[in-house]
Amino acid sequence: MTQMQRSDARSNRDRVLTAARETFAAAGLEAPVREVARRAELGVATVYRHFPTRTDLVTAVLAERVEACRRQMRRALDDTDPWRALSGMIEEFADRQIHDRALNEALLAPGGAAGAFAEQRREHVEAMNTLVARARAAGRLREGVGPEDVRAGLLAIAALRNLPSSTNAQVIGRLAELLRAGLRA
Amino acid sequence: MTQMQRSDARSNRDRVLTAARETFAAAGLEAPVREVARRAELGVATVYRHFPTRTDLVTAVLAERVEACRRQMRRALDDTDPWRALSGMIEEFADRQIHDRALNEALLAPGGAAGAFAEQRREHVEAMNTLVARARAAGRLREGVGPEDVRAGLLAIAALRNLPSSTNAQVIGRLAELLRAGLRA
DNA sequence: ACGGAAACGGAACGGATGTTCCGCCCCGGA
DNA sequence: TCCGGGGCGGAACATCCGTTCCGTTTCCGT
Structure with a gap:
């Protein structure tokens, strides 16, 4: 059933997803659907046919980021040096925030568009513990x-990402270092 | 000139300000002007007559909070113990964020609704240095x-305040302590 | 008490955004 | 090649918000 759709429909779905990834990463999760459609060079109706509501589109994009987060956490759990694992996790998290404006909203708004990821969130919390x-x-x-x-620190890093300032990257980097210093014995 | 206005106008202006304080504190600075008018039991036009633009209304409310911040910084500068001054300043800042949902936006958005406080911001930065x-x-x-x-840390505390979570107070408290630990020798 | 200026309330305007409608177009099977 | 139905684009609808307009009400000096 799923694969007997027209080829243009399938390719357009990919274009929408790609455009959504780029748009949300650059302008945040509140970016208008029209903006995604424009970037994909498609009409809004096409976007809505593949993703019935705006939330579905956001969720589809976030799912990828959440999965990347999960893989990263797995790697940290495999690290034999406990401090390097924890410290590196914080640093990678900070890096990710710098480059991806969408991810933090998945973590910051549990009841919002990202409510679909409760299970992954639980797993993430457990790994951090x-x-x-x-x-x-x-x-x-x-x-x-x-x-x-640690959770408070990560939340702070994520929240900082929301600021419109252009010096965010440096500020986030400093904050990550500051947090590590505060955690260390 | 200023005092020869009608009595109802003067009293309504106060009602608007009071309603704005309550509304912004409860619902954040993005609360609709209609909401302020409703709480004041006045028409929107009345709000706009006393505060020509939404920004003017926000600025009027923020001015009070900014002044409180300034007084606090003065006290810190008078402290004879350097670490207690710095550490206490961070803690008071965190407390203030917990109780005041409006203030942080004055600090977080230099070009936004709070652009009117550039001078106070400069003074604040100088005192912190x-x-x-x-x-x-x-x-x-x-x-x-x-x-x-230190500035990155305060920004992080302020940014955290924006989260809709109900456990913010605890998270902010922990973060403040974490930051102090990270700064201390 | 009266009259006019100032203030008021709420409808209305303009712009943004999510979502739907509908006539036209193109893919893909015969 | 031809045709039918799903896919497409963009206009249109509904909602929300800042702001303005204007007919009506209220204050206050005379």
Whole structure:
């Protein structure tokens, strides 16, 4: 059923997805659907045929980013050095935020357009708890630091990404370093 | 000239301001003007007569908060203990963000509705530089930490305030503590 | 008490955005 | 090559928001 559609329809669906990726990354998740359609050089109706509502389109784009996040977390869990795993995770997260304006909204608005990712969020939280527990067991964490602190720090990095400033990249980098210093024993 | 206006006009102006304070505090600075008018039990035109544009209304509300910030910074400059001054400033800033949903947008959007506070912003930055320089001279700061790091941290706290989550207060508190730990020698 | 200027309320305008409608067009099977 | 039905584009509809217009009401000096 799924594969017996017209070839132009299939290719247009890809063009919409590509355009949506680019648009959301550059202008944020609130970018108008018309903007996506324009970038794809298609009519709005075509976008809506492939993604019945704006939320479906956003969800489709976010799914890819969330999956990338999941892979990254897997790698961190495989790291044998507890502090390097945790610290590197923070740094990669910061890098990702710098280059991708869409991802943070998936993390920042649990009830919003990204409500579909509750399961992945839970998995992510669990993995983070493991990373923190390992670093703590290895004595690399400051007294009193827990998973909530790491989570607060990541949220802060993500929230910073929303600012319209052009110096965001530097500010985010500094903040990530500052957070690592605050977590370290 | 200013005081020879009709009494109803003067009292309505106050009602608008009060309603704006309440509305913006509860719903954020993007709350519709109609909402302010409704809360004041006045027509929209009345709001617009006293504050020609939405920005003027926002600015009027923010001016009060900015002034409070200025007084707080003055107190920090009077503190004889450099680290306590800097650390306390961060904590008070975090507290203020928790209780005031409007203030951060004055700090986060230099070109936005709060463009009118450029002078105060400059003064604020200068005072912060002084606080950091003193703390550094007293040897209370970690190697490599500068005013930009403190500013990044405050920005992060302010940005966090924008999240719709109900656990913001705790998260902001933790973040503030984390930042202090990251700055300390 | 009265009259006019100032203030008021709410409908209306203009622009943005999500979504739907509909006539035209093109793919793909015969 | 021809035809039918799904696909397409863009205008149109509905909603929301900032702002303005204008007929009506209210204050206040005389």
